[in-house]
Each structure stands twice: as structure tokens, then as C-alpha cells.
Amino acid sequence: MAENRLADRIADTAVGGTGVLVGAFLVFYLGDWGTDGKRQFLTNLVHIPIALMYTAVGLRIVLRSGRSHSVRRAWAFITAAFFCRLVAQASWFIEDSVLGHPRFPAFADHWFIAFVPFMFTGLMMMPADRRSRIDRIKLTLDALIVAASAFIVLWYLLIGPLVVNKGVSLYQSLFSAALPVGDLLLVLALAMLLLRRSWVVDHALIMLVAAVTLFVVADIAYGYLQLHSGYSGGSWPDLFWVCGGFLLVLAAHRTYRQTYNPPDPAARRATVNWLPYGAIALAYGILGYMAREQGIYPLGGMILGAILLTALVIARQMYVLRENHDLAVTDPLTGLANRTRINERVAALAAQPPRAGRCCAVLLIDLDRFKPINDTYGHEAGDAVLQAAGVALRSVIRTGDTAGRLGGDEFAVILRDLPDVPAVERVAQRVAEALRTPVIFGDLVLSVEASIGVAVLGHGAQVDGDQLLRRADLAMYTAKRSGRSRYQLYTPELDAGTRDARLRQAIADDELVLHYQPAVTMTDGSIRGVEALVRWQHPEEGLLMPGAFIGLAEETGAVVPLGEWVLREGCRQVAEWQAGIAGAERITLSVNLSPQQVKQADLVDAVTGILAETGFPADRLVLEITESVVLEPDAPTIARLEALRDLGIRLAVDDFGTGYSALSYLQQLPVTILKIDRSYIRGIADDERDRRIAEAIVRLGLAFDLYVVAEGVETAEQARLLTGMGCTVGQGYHFHRPMPPDRAAHVLAAERAKL
Template sequence: MTQNRLVRAAVAGSGALYAGFLVFYVGDWGGQDLRSFVIDASYVPLAVLATLLAVRIVRLPGLDPRTRRAWRFIAAAFACKLAGQTSWLIEDAVLHRDAYPAVADYLFFAFVPIMLPGLLLLPGASRGRADRVKHALDSLIVGASAFMMLWYLVLSPILEQRGIPASALFFSAGIPIGDLVLVLALAVLLLRRSTGADTSVRLLAVAVATLVVGDTSYAYIQLHDGFVSGMWSDLMWFTCAYLLVLAAHRRYREAVQDPAATHARRTGTNWLPYGAIALAYALLGTLAGKLGLFPLGGMIIGAILLTSLVVARQMYALRENRELAVTDGLTGLANRTLVTERLAQLTAQPVREGKHAAVLLIDLDRFKPINDAYGHEAGDAVLCAVAAALRSVIRAGDTAGRLGGDEFAVILQNLPDAAVAERIAQRLVDALRTPVIFGEHVLGVEASIGVALRGPDAADAEVLLQHADTAMYAAKRSGRARYQVYTPELDPRARDTELRRAVAAGEMVVHFQPAVSLTDGSVKAVEALVRWNHPERGLLMPGEFIDFAEETGAVVPLGEWVLRDACRQVAGWHATIPGADRVRLSVNLSPKQVVQPGLVDIIRGILDETGFAAGKLILELTEGVVLEPDAQTVARLEELRDLGISIAVDDFGTGYSALSYLRRLPVNILKIDRSFVTGIADDPEARTVAEAIVRLGMAFRMSVVAEGIETAEQARVLADMGCGYGQGYHFYRPLDGAVAAEALRALSPR
């Protein structure tokens, strides 16, 4: 931290030095010797600081290899410039030598070939072959324009000189030629639009540009009048030195703030080649006036006009192509490409307090049935209506786009507070409920919307989209046609980790609901029901976590734990409570557990571990598991039956019931869903259906258990039908282990 403060102080000091240099230079203070010494000496601290900052970047941990190689060359070029500045200070201000070329000139000349690979190695955006060819042509345009300027100002006058020493001629011509190469590298760098450290690259480019101007003027002055310190080339060189300091400091800050930062690829027009063409034409016009070529002036003006029209036409075509490339052809909204670009631009900005942004992912509910029933034209009409609804709700400056199919996205920027995103999401939900008229049909369409708010933990584009997607699927699970704001609790990975941790940490508890005989009221079995004793949210019912556990697979370790704990507790009752050994244990088996290849071995191991008798265990399967079982599932269930374990079908009648599986599978208990029990006391139709299910179970020689019995009349009616067992609040609510044990002890014979 102290080192960073020293560096910031040094950079601030370099700015003060630059300001002082400008005052001294413009004020024209002192005689020539004083001016030479002050100006020459002022370069050295800037060169030292720039070199140290560049070395600091090279030594920075975590820098990508290509950037590190580039800055090694740049640091070496800075060091070469430092050596040249020091040599020039001694030769010009101390020894007063006027030899040309001086030793410093050789060092300055070496700056170009060392700096060149550094500029070319700086990372750029990944481009296709067509882009590379286009950028090469643009770079050559810039180079050709620069060559015209250098030829007119320096090279042509050099070649016209007579009697110049070979070394002087070499340096006078070599400096502009080297600068021309730097201009080409600079053009390549800018046209490539580097994906990283954009500000530092721009500072570096401007520094190189001022160096080229300074070198060109130096070569020109040296040929005609002879150069002395204090001429305006010094102003360009000193500006270059200060910009090099800023570029190196900025690059380090960018790397420290985010070593992997990448800016969004810019797709706008790059004006650099067009500016170079304009500069070349300006030179032609000046030359025509100077040499008296105005008979050709009309042709030059015409050429400039024609080129301008071609450029304007190209710019319009590029704009039109750009709009076509980023617009969804059906809805006219932004397509996935533009949405991705806008999202990248949003996330490239720093997260600031008081500035809010959000991403909304919108998925239409039950869109496929519309396509299937009415055809794709109806589906297209719905999509266009959705686009119109989005436009009517979002604000100017926000982005609405179609990602594909029936999935849309909205990017909200510059929100005054996070609640605005929720209000917009609710307005979208309401707007999308509007029916769509298609011919003679009225098509209903609704949408589920996931809202992800940008913040310190969701500043990245990919993370924002993941959060919005997670929230959107949570909205669908919650009943569709609504919006859901992302919270960490919705994250499948985080929730899965939390659920598995809860199992390992002992936060799960088993409650037991007794099932009784409808003839004498005696307890015949207890059903194990899991609860989550959450440390923050309290006791959670299965509805709050079982479905999610099924989705993620966490239900497998959870189901094993429930079976083990329930067997352990009930085995203890059997051993300590008189008469309790007649009570059987019923445990639900999830669909994911049923398809486990090692299911039988797992259950056998749990029974051996807890000492629970297999003949006292009932495994309950949902109807969906056994509706169309494969051969392996049937084999596993038969193997469990052979161990003495009973198999029950839970919630019978709520799925797509088929009588065939009752014959194919080793099922010996049928549990009637509570929906068939409600109303049987006073609804003849409900009573008839319930009786049919009871008779069906009896026909297959199964024990029938009715769930959800809440009144004595319901229990009496079921008993009259022949239903043997019942379970519900009329008899017992789910009880924790200790209370259930006390209830059994109270019923045991004295």
C-alpha cells in the first residue's frame, strides 16, 4: 500500500513537472545555455519513471503471457529512451557538443525497432480472415497518408541535399522511415481495438503519435537550420515522455483492478483511415496552391468530392448492414448479438452506488401448444404481439431483444432504485396477458420473467444471465405468469450445497404419522415424514425443498438418511415399548432412488446397520415411478419383496393410472390420495369414486390405506366400504420421534 502511494505521488509529480515545463517553455525564460540544461534535464526523471512503471507491469503476477511479452519490449524501449535522454543531457547541456548524429541519436534511433514488436504484440480482439484483410488495408491507407506527409516534409528535401555526410543522411532519412513503421504499427493497434487495457493503449498510441511529430520536425530542422534545445520538437517529445508515464501507470491500475478484464468489442465505425485520407487531400490542396497548380484545382476538388461521396455511401451501407446484423427479422427487436453487446457494455462499467441496472429474461408459457395447434403463423403473430408489448413498457434507452424461439431479454439501465426493475417486470407480466387475435382465434399468452439485479456479486455479463435464468425457472416452478427476482437461495448449486450440508450437519428431522385400523383404531404403521430444521428459517415442510432435491439429485442422500434414521428410531421402539413390535414403518422412496443400480444393497445395508426387520418395512412409491417401469426397476422391486419388504403405491389415482402395472409389479399396498377422501361423507359421486378405488385394491388382494381422513364420518364411510386402514388428522398429526414413542407407549398393554 505504501508503494502504491509512492507511485501515485511520483505520477502526480510528473504532472507537476510537465506543467512547469510548459510554463518554462512558453515563457521563454533564461538564455540558451540555461534553457538547454533545464529542458534536457527535465526529460530524465520522466524517462526514469516511465521505465520503472513498465518494469512494474512486466513483474505483475497474473498478467497474460502475450501482454507480458509486449510490455517487456516496451520496457526495453523506455530504457533505451532513458539512456538516450541521459546521453543527450551530457552531450548537449554539459559538453555542448553539436555533432550530428550524436551518441544520443543512436539510442533514440534504437527506440523504434524495440518499440515496434511491443506495439504489435499487445492483445487485440479475435478477428476472422475478412476482418484481418480489412484492417490491413485500413492500416496501409494510414501508412500511405503518413508517407505522403513525410515525403513532402523530410524525405524529399533530404534527397535534394548535396554534400551531407553519410551518417547524417542515414539518420535524417532513417528517423522518418522508422517513424513511418511506427505509424503503421500504431494504425494496426488502433484499428484492432485492443480487448484489454483500452485507455492505456490509447495513451500509448497518442504518445507514439507525438513522438513521430517531434521526430519529423527534428529531422526537418536539423537539415535546414540545425537543431538546438528549446525548439518546438522538444514540446512534442516532452509530451510524449509524460504520456508514456501515464500509459504505464494506467495499464498497471487496469491489471490490478481486474487482471482478466476485457472490454466489449466495438462495432462502430473507425474513422482513422478516413481521417488519413482527409489529411492527404489537405496536403494535395496546399501543394496545389503553393505550386500554382490551380488549373488542376477543379480536378482535385472533384476527386475530393467523389471520394467523400464514396465514403458517405460506404458509411450508410455499413450502418444499414449493421442494423440488419443486430435486428431480429420477425419482431424488429434487438437480436442475440446486440443484446450480448449491450450487456457487455453495461458490465464493462464499474458498479456505482445509487446507479442500478437489471437484466430480465422472459420465457413465454405454453407457447409450443399454440404452434402445434394453430401453426407457425399463429406462433409468429404471438411473438410480434410480445414484441409490441415489450416496446410499450420499457423506457427509452433500455434494450429489448429476442434471444431465439420464445425467449426474450430486456436490459434496464440507469434505474433510480432496484424496485423500478420489479415494477417494470410486473407491468410486463400484465401486458403479456393481453390475448392475441389470430383470425377467428383468441390466443392466450403469458410469460414467466426472471429478474437479475446488477451488483458487486453479479457484475459479470455471464453471471447476470445465469441469475436471470435461474430466477425465470423459479417463476415457472412457482406457477408461471409471474416474475421472480434472483436471490442466492434460488441458485441451484448453492441450494444443492446447502441441502447436502444440512443432511450432513444433522439439520434434518423425521416426524411420524401413524396409520390406524379403521375397525378397532389400533396403530398398525407409522409413515416417516422428513422436515428441515433450518437454522434461520425454522422448521420447513417437505414442499419447500423436496421438489428441488429431486431436481438436483440431493434427494438420494436425503432419502438414505431418512430411511436409516427412521429404521433406527422405530427399531428402538420395537425393543423398548411393549407391543410396538407389531407397528410397521412406511418410508417414501424417491424416483431417483428407485433407478439406483445399488438400491437393494443400500437398503439391505441400512437394515443390517439398524437391526430393523425387513418384514416390518414398507417402501412407498409414487404412481409416476411405477406407471411404465423398465425391466431393471421391476427386478429391483421384486428383489426387495423377496427380502420381505412390502411395496406401496402412494397417492393412487392422481396420475395417469393404469391397471396393468398393478398386475406386473410386486405391489401389495394401495394408498388412496386425500383428494378422493374429501367430500365422501356428503357427496354421493365422491363416495362412488372412492368406493371404486377400494374395490379395485381388494380385487388385486392389496391392503388399502386412505390418506387425509379428517372427520369421524369420513372414517366410518371408508370402513363401510371395506377400506382397512386410515391415516389423517382425525387420528394423528405428524409427530416428532419422542412424541410418537410416547403415543405408542400410551397404547401399549399395561
């Protein structure tokens, strides 16, 4: 590791030194210092260390472990091209500056030509997007358009004059033509590389393309000078070669330092690629320039007409492509952007966060009560609602913002360049109000509302498009769970992973507290036992009821350590009361077991360990299980429950009647207590039907020899009726509310003192 860091520092220093060398050379050359001989000598010489540098860095890429095979394979050919260039530059220095007056073709010229096939192969092998067969054909045709346009330029400047030149041998003519033909291949490779890659900024690739482009320009200039006035070392094309060489150094060095990520198809630019059209414009520029030499007749007017016709065809094609693209990213029902366009816009938003002092936001919108409209009145009514929602969204957003339909009854809004979060909230509120507008469909007045999730993107935020959408989606579902027809801003606390970690930390930091609700004999109000009910004393949000965090604990598995904490703390507290309050020895403790706890293989060991740790008697403990456990009593579950019963622990079925109760399982499971859910108690004093149902459940429990407890008893009349049915024990506000430990101890002591 230390050796790698040392090598990296040496490479950084060498690249920096190469930059200093190039800068000094440019100052020397552009300052017109020294004689022509010195300029020629230094120009030929400076190429060698630059070529040596980009060859060395290219070799590091090839030899670097851990880099993808495709990248190393491509750079193996590019490094071979670098080596050819190094040999060529060193040979040219000897032939031109040491020996003087090299013959054409010189030894170095062969190595300059050898540079082309290796570089062409390396560029063609660079990793690119995965595309369909049709896309590959289209991109190949675009690249060939670029190459054909370059051929026109090269023909006019180099190849054509070489063909008609009678003053050189056939070998020299062919060799002279090899350089522009090689440049033509490099242009084709560059076009293919640029067209195949996704439009994500890759600085190493940009520098590599720019370097090869400078080489091609310098080669064309070199060939043109050779044809017309002769070329000697130190001429102005060397500036392009020197700058191109230094860009090769930078491209190779950056490629070595960066981690290659496979191209992301979602980041591909969807607009028209201008490269082939720019090449056509360049080619026709050459034709137009030639036309002026031909006069108006016979060819000038025809060439100008061909240019005009081609321009009109290109314009029409671009219009059709734009129209097709708009159709591909537009929702046909509402006319809003579709999911594809929304994903593109969100990705672009995340890639360029807002400037300091500004913010952007993504709103995900789900229509409430849409499904009943669709099911009751048909799809035409549903479509009318969706179209009205589209109109409403367009009416409340600005021109630069984007509204879209993701599918079904889900919409999205992308807000750009807002001053602060309150401004985002104002827009979200306007969206919510606009979507409350009733929709008239025939004789019907359809009313919908919306739950909106808002994810805000501030200056300097490091988040990608998928994360931004996920945050908005999480906030939207939180809004739904919180009552619908509202908006909810995303905060890190909404994230399941963050909330789970926070809840587990709360358990470790003793932020949880227990309140105790007594269960009493309804005839005289004497306390028979207490049920432990957990609360979260949140440092910022105050005392949270179980509904605010038990669902999360069930989802993430934190309910297991939470349940163990409740059992341990409850046993400790009630054991303390039994020891310190006269007459409290027979008080029972009821604790809820979650379905996940029941499924734990070490449940029995955990319970026995807590009982041993706290000294709480097993026969005074009641563990309450839900009907979901009763309905899924597999063999291991039954074995665990029976082992708990054998310890003397009593088992109760909590909230009986809220699920699909299976009576046969009441016989199989070792339960002794049946707790009737409060929903069956609420109406017994006023509704004959509710009273008959409650009585049936009580008699059912007694038929199974179960001890029946009524939950949610709130009035004396309810207690009287339940007692008449045969249920003698109850819990509820009529007797006692859940109390913190000190208050519960006081009530228990006072009640025991009366006995």
C-alpha cells in the same frame, strides 16, 4: 513471496520518484528558469533516468513467470526498443552536453533509428482478438488508410523538403528520411493495434499508445526544426519526449502489475471505427491548406472538389455500415432487438452499473401456452402472436429502454436508470398485463400469458452480463414453476448452489422436522404404523412442505444426507414410542428412499448403522421406493434391496400407478408392500371407471402376494369400498392428518389405551 513484495514496493517507489522527477522538470522548463545552456544540459540529462526506468520495468515484464507467452514475447521486443532508447539518450547527453556540437548523423541518431524496428515489431505482436480472414483484411486496409494519411502529412512537412534539399549529402538525406519513415511505420503499428484490439478499457495499452504517439509528434517537430531553423537540446520537442518517456514507464509498470485477460470477442464495439476516417480528414486538411497556396486555378478547385467527393463517399459508406449493423442486430419478425443486440446491451449495462440511488434491470420473458397455439393453428398464428408481443413490449417501455426477442417465444427487456426495485416491479407487472391482451387472428382469438424473470442491478454491483442474464433466466423458470403468468425477482436463494448450501446447513442446524401420518386398519381404525414426512422449519419463511425443497435436494444431491437424517430421526423417535408407550411395540415406521439413495453403494451400511445407533428393530422398518427405481432395477440395485430384505426390512412400492408400471419387475424385486397412489382413490365413490381401476390395482397387488395399502383415503365411503375390494390398510385425512411428534405420540398413546 516476501522478496516479490519487496521488489514490487521498490518498483512502486521508483515509478513514483520518476513522476516527481518529471514534474520537477516540467516546472523548471515551463517556468523558464536558468540559462539556455543549463536548460539544454538538464533536458538532455533528465531523459536518461526516465529511459533507465522504463527499460528496467520492461525487463521485469519479460522475466516475470506466469505471464502469457504472447505478452512476454511482445514486451521482449518493446524492451529491446527501450534499451536502444536508453543508449541513444545517454549517447546524446555525452555528445551534446559534454562534447558539444555533435555532427549529423550523431552516434545517438543511429540508436534512435534502431528504436523503431523493435518497437514496431513489439506493437504488432501484442495479443489481439481472433478474427476471420475477411475481418483481418478489412482492418489491414483501415490501418493502411491511416498510414497513407500520415504519409501525406510527413511528405508535406519532412520527406518532400528532404528530397529537394540540395545542400546535404545523399547519406545525410537518406538518414534524415529514415526517421519520418520509421515514424510512419510506428503510425501503422499503432493503427493496427488499436483496430485489432477489442474495445475494452486497457489503461496500460492506452498509455503505451499515447507514449508512442508523443514520440512520433516530437520526431516530426524535431525534423521540421532541423530543416528550417536547426535543433538544439532543450527545445520544446523535448517536452513531448519527456512526457512520452514517463508514459512508457507507467505503461510498463501497469502491465507488470495487471493480470492479462484474453480479449473478449463479445465486448467488441459494433459501431463504426472512426480512426481511418479521422486520418482521411487530417490528410485532406493538409491538402486544403496546400490548395490555398495554389489559388483557385489550376489545382485549388480540384483539390477542394476531391475533398468534397471523398467526404460524400465516406458519409454514404458510414450510412450503409450503420444500416447493415441495424439489420444484423434486429429481429426480422418483430422489429425488436435480436439476441446479439441484447447481449451487447446487457454487457454494457453490467460494465457501467447505475449511480448511487438508482438501479437497472433485465427482464427475461417466456410466453406461456405458445406452443399449443403454434402446433394447433400453424406458424402463421404463432408469428401473429409474436408480432403482437413485440408491439405490447414497445408500448410499455420508455425510449431509452430496450426490448428484444431472443428466439422462439423468449423475449427480453432492459430497463435503465430506475429509482428503486418497486419501480422495476411496476414495469414487470405492466409487461405481464400487456402480454395478456388477446390476439385476433382471422376468426380466432388467441390468448397467451407470460412468465417473467427479473434481475436487478444496483449501484456498485459486481456482476457481468452473462451472470445477469443467468439470474433473470433462473427467476423466469422459478415463475413458471410457481404457476406461470407472473413475474419473479431474482434473489440469491433462487440460485441452486446457494439454496443447496442453505439446505445442507439446515440439516446440520436441525431446522428439519418430521411429521408422522398413521396407517390404519380401515375396519376398526387401529394404528398399524406411521410414515415419517419431512418438513423444513425455515427461520424466515416458516414451515415449508416437501414440494418446496425436495426437488432441489434431488437436483443437487442433498437428498442423500437429507434422507439419512429422516431415517435416523424417524427410527429414534419411533423407538422412543415403542419403549415408552404400552402396546406400541409392533408399530412400524415407513420412510421414503429417494432414487439417489437407492443408487448409493453404501446404502446397506448406512441403514444398518442407523438401526444400530438408534436401536430400532429392522423388522419394524418399511423403506418405500418409487416406481422410477422399479423401472430401472439393475443388478447392483437388486442386490442392495435384497440385502435390506435379508436384514428383515420390508420394502414398499410407493405411489404405484403414477408412472409406467412394469409388472415383470414386481416379481424380480424383493418388495412386499404396494401403496396405491391417491389419484386412483379420489374418484372411486362417484366414478365407476375409477372404481374399476382401483379394484384392478388392488387385485393385482394381491395376485403378486403383496400387502396393499391405499393412500389418500378421505371419506368413509372410500374406506368401505376399498375394504370390499380386499384392501384393508389405508392412510389419509379420513383417519389422521400428518402430525408433529408430540401430537402423534398423544394419539398413539390414546389409541393403544383403548385396546
